[in-house]
Amino acid sequence: MPQSRTILTICGSLRSGSYNAALARALPALAPEGLRIVASPGLDEIPSYNADVQGAGFPAPVTALGEAVRQADGVIFVTPEYNYSVPGVLKNAIDWLSRLQPAPFAGKPVAIQSASMSVLGGVRAQYHLRQVLVFLDALVLNKPEIMVASAQAKFSAEGELTDAATRDFVKAQLAAFAGFVDRFGGR
Ligand SMILES: Cc1cc2nc3c(=O)[nH]c(=O)nc-3n(C[C@H](O)[C@H](O)[C@H](O)COP(=O)(O)O)c2cc1C
Numbered sequence: 001m002p003q004s005r006t007i008l009t010i011c012g013s014l015r016s017g018s019y020n021a022a023l024a025r026a027l028p029a030l031a032p033e034g035l036r037i038v039a040s041p042g043l044d045e046i047p048s049y050n051a052d053v054q055g056a057g058f059p060a061p062v063t064a065l066g067e068a069v070r071q072a073d074g075v076i077f078v079t080p081e082y083n084y085s086v087p088g089v090l091k092n093a094i095d096w097l098s099r100l101q102p103a104p105f106a107g108k109p110v111a112i113q114s115a116s117m118s119v120l121g122g123v124r125a126q127y128h129l130r131q132v133l134v135f136l137d138a139l140v141l142n143k144p145e146i147m148v149a150s151a152q153a154k155f156s157a158e159g160e161l162t163d164a165a166t167r168d169f170v171k172a173q174l175a176a177f178a179g180f181v182d183r184f185g186g187r
Contacts, residue, residue: 003034005181008072010040010065012079012090012125019115019151022159023170024078030171035178037076040068049095062096069097069104074181075138076111081118081125086132098136105136109185111177113146113170115154121147141180144173 009024028037045061047053058066069075079090086094097104112129114122126147133140146169148154154163161167 003182005035005073005178005185006071007031007035007037007074007076007177007181008040008068009037009076009078010043010090010093012043012077012087014042014044014089017159018080019117019148019155019159020078020080020113022155023113023115023148023151023161024076025159026161026167027076027078027170027174030167031174032171032178035174035181038072041065043089043093046089046093046096049092054096054099058096058100062093063100065093066097066100066104069108070102072108073185074109074111074177075105076113076177077129078113078115079122079125079129081114081116081120081122084124085128086125090129091132094132094136103137105133105138107184107186108138109141109177109181110138111141111146111173111180113148113173115148115151117150117152119149121149121151123147139180139184141173141177144169144176146170146173
């Protein structure tokens with residue numbers, strides 16, 4: 001039986017009807033044996049980054065998220081694309097986490113998924129996020145990539161991932177990520 005690994009999902013959308021949040025919720029059922037997928041605390045409690053606030057002490061939601069990342073064997077970002085890039089709330093959270101010591105993302109296996117109503121599925125946000133993760137020294141899975149394009153056609157009205165091909169693509173990435181974590185992870 002494979003070793004049990006805990007994977008944290010961090011969603012870049014705050015809205016209740018989010019396709020990305022729905023995608024993140026679908027992951028536990030699509031994961032291979034031994035991969036336990038849990039949602040991070042929401043990003044909505046994290047204030048805008050301000051070095052003066054940091055100087056007075058890291059806000060509790062920041063330290064909680066940083067600790068959740070440190071404790072996880074891997075992280076999956078599930079995010080929309082805003083204006084060809086990473087949503088501000090996600091970038092803001094990453095900026096806060098980047099100031100913590102020990103660095104939560106250093107050497108951490110990471111995978112990326114995006115869902116968008118466009119035909120490109122959020123690919124431009126993914127490549128900007130990859131660039132940011134270089135500086136954080138994260139270990140990012142290259143392939144398979146998961147871009148859920150035309151998301152409005154892939155989920156039911158109740159937010160269930162119903163598209164069979166997408167479910168198979170996601171399963172393939174999670175299986176690859178499990179192997180990646182086993183190979184490169186290690187807290
Ligand atoms: C401020 C803003 C900017 C957006 N920019 C893009 C974009 O650059 N590319 C894209 O594919 N979709 C863009 N969209 C559309 C989002 O992909 C769409 O709203 C998606 O449903 C958001 O993800 P969510 O459902 O998880 O909230 C944008 C939406 C907003 C609100």
